[in-house]
Amino acid sequence: MEPSLDILSKEDVKKCINAEVLMEKLEFALADYSKGEDGGTQQPLRLTIPVDHYKGRQFVMSAFSQRENALATKVVGFYPENKDEPTHPSDIMLYNPLNGSLQAIMDGTVITEYRTGLVSAIASKHLANPTSKILAILGSGVQCTGHFNALSLLYNFDDVRIWNINIQSAEIAAKKLGKPCRVCTTAEEAVKDADIICTVTSTSTPVLNKDWVKPGCHINSVGAVKPKWQELESDLMRSSVVYVDSKEAACQETGDIIISKCEIYAEIGEVINGQKEARWHETTVFKSVGKLSHKKYIFIKYLNKLIYLYSQL
Ligand SMILES: NC(=O)C1=CN([C@@H]2O[C@H](COP(=O)(O)OP(=O)(O)OC[C@H]3O[C@@H](n4cnc5c(N)ncnc54)[C@H](O)[C@@H]3O)[C@@H](O)[C@H]2O)C=CC1
Ligand SMILES: O=C([O-])C1=[NH+]CCC1
Structure with a gap:
């Protein structure tokens, strides 16, 4: 048969x-x-x-x-x-x-929607301040909802902000979350004092700058999945402790790593395995490309x- x-x-x-x-x-x-x-x-x-x-x-x-x-x-x-x-x-x-x-x-x-947000949530569990209360999401497509839902399994945020290049799209996404959240007109306003920032955009040029970010915050960056594209400013990458899902893939597939020439501190799996430190008291970036x-x-x-x-x- x-x-x-x-x-x-x-x-x-x-x-x-x-x-x-x-x-x-x-x-x-x-x-x-x-x-x-x-x-x-x-x-x-x-x-x-x-x-x-x-x-x-x-x-x-x-x-x-x-x-x-x-x-x-x-x-x-x-x-x-x-x-x-x-x-x-x-x-x-x-x-x-x-x-x-x-x-x-x-x-x-x-x-893809669930897995990407949940992996960012796992990275946050290890790399963000456990008392995180303010969440900012830049980008308001599928991964905006995916990241909000996944992170909400671990954190009880009392302030959620969304920004998108197209404000109507951010307003639609905000209604879908089913919890109060603030739509911001600039990315800078959205990330001010945020404990966790998720960048989930299809941008080819940086949407997040070093100067806007609170020291000690944790950033999950999932966009810029092309070698010549960046979602985060190079200075931010170089001044943060950078974790990735796969070193092999990150070094070939995203401009956030390739163009900034930043140092990768560890794969998130190495932190889970206890081989590398979770430096959550410093500013951390988890850059994923979804290779896994x-x-x-x-x-x-x-x-x-x-x-x-x-x-x-
Ligand atoms: N690292 C990973 O494992 C994965 C990464 N991705 C990537 O994550 C990103 C988001 O994915 P989805 O939410 O599914 O895509 P989507 O198409 O649903 O949403 C993309 C969002 O980016 C916004 N956007 C487009 N151009 C922009 C610009 N110049 N500046 C700011 N925002 C801009 C759009 O308005 C939209 O809100 C994409 O880059 C995608 O390729 C997606 C799945 C897995
Ligand atoms: O892992 C994945 O599904 C993707 N990575 C980049 C775009 C989609």
């Missing part, structure tokens, strides 16, 4: 996700990755296909995890000018690691188990 193939829509995936469980799994995944070969993961640098003719690009990310016994590939586009379609269309293929056969194809957009597709397939594996149950109902 042919093995069955599960096909999961965005709604199917949404029904399966439990953010708290996923956060735990992601922390293991980050730690395993930074152990190198001892971590039992195989994860080559992702493939980037420029589709300049249509102002887009596609990333192909594959990985195997021994811990989860999972093998998967995620394909994600980056089309920042899309209006009626997602700017990051994505699909995930899950394979049986024993024989390589395809087990499931699923929407990858929901996973094994973070995603851990989701997938988890989802697959739920999918199995789900398919029994």
